[in-house]
Amino acid sequence: MTALTIPAGMPQYDxxxxxxxxxxxxxxPILGREVNGHPLVYLDSGNTSQKPRQVIxxxxxxxxxxNANVARSVHTLGTESTEAYEGARAKVAAxxxxxxxxxxxxxxxxxxxxxLVAHAFGPHxxxxxxxxxxxxxxxISEMEHHSNIVPWxxxxxxxxxxxxxxxxxxxxxxxxxxxxxxxxxxxxIVSIVHMSNVLGTVNATARITARVREVGALLMLDCSQSxxxxxxxxxxxxxxxxxxxxxxxxxxxxxxxxWGRLELLNTMPPFLGGGSMIETVKMTGSTFAxxxxxxxxxxxxxxxxVGLGAAIDYLNAVGMDAxxxxxxxxxxYALDALDTVPGLRIYGPKVPVGxxxxxxxxxxxxxxxxxxxxxxxxxxxxxxxxxxxxxxCDRFAVPALTRASFYLYTTTDExxxxxxxxxxxxxxxx
Amino acid sequence: xxxxxxxxxxxxxxxxxxxxxxxxxxxxxxxxHVNPTCGDxxxxxxxxxxxxxSDISYDGQGCSISxxxxxxxxxxxxxxxxxxxxxxxxxxxxxxxxxGQIEPDEEVLGDAVAFAGVAKYPARVKCALLSWMALxxxxxxxxxxxxxxx
Numbered sequence: 073m074t075a076l077t078i079p080a081g082m083p084q085y086d087x088x089x090x091x092x093x094x095x096x097x098x099x100x101p102i103l104g105r106e107v108n109g110h111p112l113v114y115l116d117s118g119n120t121s122q123k124p125r126q127v128i129x130x131x132x133x134x135x136x137x138x139n140a141n142v143a144r145s146v147h148t149l150g151t152e153s154t155e156a157y158e159g160a161r162a163k164v165a166a167x168x169x170x171x172x173x174x175x176x177x178x179x180x181x182x183x184x185x186x187x188l189v190a191h192a193f194g195p196h197x198x199x200x201x202x203x204x205x206x207x208x209x210x211x212i213s214e215m216e217h218h219s220n221i222v223p224w225x226x227x228x229x230x231x232x233x234x235x236x237x238x239x240x241x242x243x244x245x246x247x248x249x250x251x252x253x254x255x256x257x258x259x260x261i262v263s264i265v266h267m268s269n270v271l272g273t274v275n276a277t278a279r280i281t282a283r284v285r286e287v288g289a290l291l292m293l294d295c296s297q298s299x300x301x302x303x304x305x306x307x308x309x310x311x312x313x314x315x316x317x318x319x320x321x322x323x324x325x326x327x328x329x330x331w332g333r334l335e336l337l338n339t340m341p342p343f344l345g346g347g348s349m350i351e352t353v354k355m356t357g358s359t360f361a362x363x364x365x366x367x368x369x370x371x372x373x374x375x376x377x378v379g380l381g382a383a384i385d386y387l388n389a390v391g392m393d394a395x396x397x398x399x400x401x402x403x404x405y406a407l408d409a410l411d412t413v414p415g416l417r418i419y420g421p422k423v424p425v426g427x428x429x430x431x432x433x434x435x436x437x438x439x440x441x442x443x444x445x446x447x448x449x450x451x452x453x454x455x456x457x458x459x460x461x462x463x464x465c466d467r468f469a470v471p472a473l474t475r476a477s478f479y480l481y482t483t484t485d486e487x488x489x490x491x492x493x494x495x496x497x498x499x500x501x502x
Numbered sequence: 503x504x505x506x507x508x509x510x511x512x513x514x515x516x517x518x519x520x521x522x523x524x525x526x527x528x529x530x531x532x533x534x535h536v537n538p539t540c541g542d543x544x545x546x547x548x549x550x551x552x553x554x555x556s557d558i559s560y561d562g563q564g565c566s567i568s569x570x571x572x573x574x575x576x577x578x579x580x581x582x583x584x585x586x587x588x589x590x591x592x593x594x595x596x597x598x599x600x601x602g603q604i605e606p607d608e609e610v611l612g613d614a615v616a617f618a619g620v621a622k623y624p625a626r627v628k629c630a631l632l633s634w635m636a637l638x639x640x641x642x643x644x645x646x647x648x649x650x651x652x
Contacts, residue, residue: 439563439564439565439566439569440565441540441542441564441565441566441567441568441626441629442509442565442566442567445505445508445509445565445623445626446505446509449505456540457539457540457541458540458541462541465541471541471542471543471563471564472540472541472542500505500509500514501514501566
């Protein structure tokens with residue numbers, strides 16, 4: 073690569089925020105283990121991230137020192153638990169730039185958050201923006217995770233509405249050529265992925281948002297892959313809803329987030345009925361609490377919320393700008409390195425611009441399962457299969473893909489280990 | 503774990519040079535099975551001549567384990583009686599469920615003994631079983647049809 077000289081007075085590469093990856097790695101106990109006699113090379117962070125000691129300790133400390141149920145106890149432990157749980161909500165709100173803490177609804181994962189919003193639509197919805205029936209349209213895209221496809225398909229089956237979608241370009245970006253026709257006066261909601269879990273594509277949402285506003289529809293972004301990796305400001309993005317999950321951003325499993333504009337959340341019907349979500353209950357009927365409680369029936373994932381709060385503290389200490397830049401440099405390195413492997417084809421953008429640290433590929437004539445198995449024997453953990461996004465595989469006419477996905481603890485040495493492993497794969501199946 | 507236990511030479515041979523592959527006519531039953539977690543799929547047909555399975559033809563896509571397994575299945579079961587094929591089927595299913603603790607009977611299983619190592623990899627057992635489940639399904643359908651016609 074030719075070294076480019078950036079003129080003085082312009083932002084220099086050295087100005088970019090950076091962190092010490094080795095110091096970060098030292099915080100993750102699991103990164104010290106071996107797999108099949110080799111040092112662990114964990115390249116499956118898009119699936120779930122590893123957890124730093126700080127998060128593991130926060131969950132353990134919560135159980136050891138504060139454990140009680142939330143939002144109902146007058147005793148000291150109950151108060152401490154409620155403060156810990158609500159404190160985590162405040163951290164999430166600040167992390168994504170939410171104007172109000174009440175706009176953060178804890179769910180069990182991003183899937184539940186997406187289903188919750190889909191469930192608000194129907195023929196009898198109070199608010200006309202959620203009223204849906206035959207002739208109305210919902211728009212998704214061909215690069216969605218199944219969790220942003222199936223809830224909308226089910227909704228369309230229930231209501232007779234029509235599901236439509238953006239196609240993909242050959243380079244794995246959203247095809248917006250028919251935007252004005254696709255998103256129109258019949259569109260009630262556009263729900264698209266912010267960063268693809270397969271292609272790594274980060275969708276530029278501005279044009280779509282402008283069109284959504286023009287036709288008076290709602291906009292939901294599936295941020296499961298983006299919130300862990302990029303600075304997020306929901307006001308900047310001008311979305312109506314976003315969904316993401318804790319376990320992909322250093323937090324525990326079992327906790328997800330729905331962020332929605334408060335005014336919308338408070339017109340939506342409850343999702344699950346039960347304790348904590350009511351205003352008053354009589355045998356003849358009930359009324360419901362405002363958001364977020366309205367959507368948090370039953371005992372919530374308290375320790376998991378505390379863990380997510382600790383994960384956000386950790387990410388803030390490193391700095392999300394630094395995380396994003398680390399991802400970018402690593403992705404640039406990996407794209408170049410993978411390009412040297414004979415027979416390897418990358419699906420998704422081949423430049424480290426407008427994409428995240430997730431790279432999916434095929435190796436000529438070798439099934440991804442076999443690729444993954446040989447890599448595992450060398451300690452390299454990658455995901456293989458259709459990645460819960462089968463329409464992408466169909467779009468590119470491949471049965472399955474191998475995916476390497478990185479995070480703030482991933483090193484260039486690990487990318488090298490992947491490339492060496494792929495040579496080994498080719499030897500076994502030569 | 504030793505990778506060569508999983509990818510035995512026999513398995514790689516069958517993968518690279520599959521036996522009996524391709525869909526043929528005539529057939530009595532035609533089934534399509536998928537492994538929803540990984541997207542592997544197989545279409546399998548059986549033709550019956552009285553009690554005998556006169557042809558097993560198949561086509562599919564998937565990993566070396568699933569494709570080699572279909573090839574071995576063809577070698578072992580094609581031309582056998584329905585009962586004979588189901589005996590092999592039962593032995594193979596038992597081997598796959600054995601977590602690597604079962605000593606396979608080479609008399610019954612032939613090349614399929616090479617799959618003993620696969621049983622130690624829980625994530626891959628379903629790959630090995632895909633074509634065998636399709637066979638059982640197809641044979642059951644074909645036999646049922648034959649009974650209807652009699």
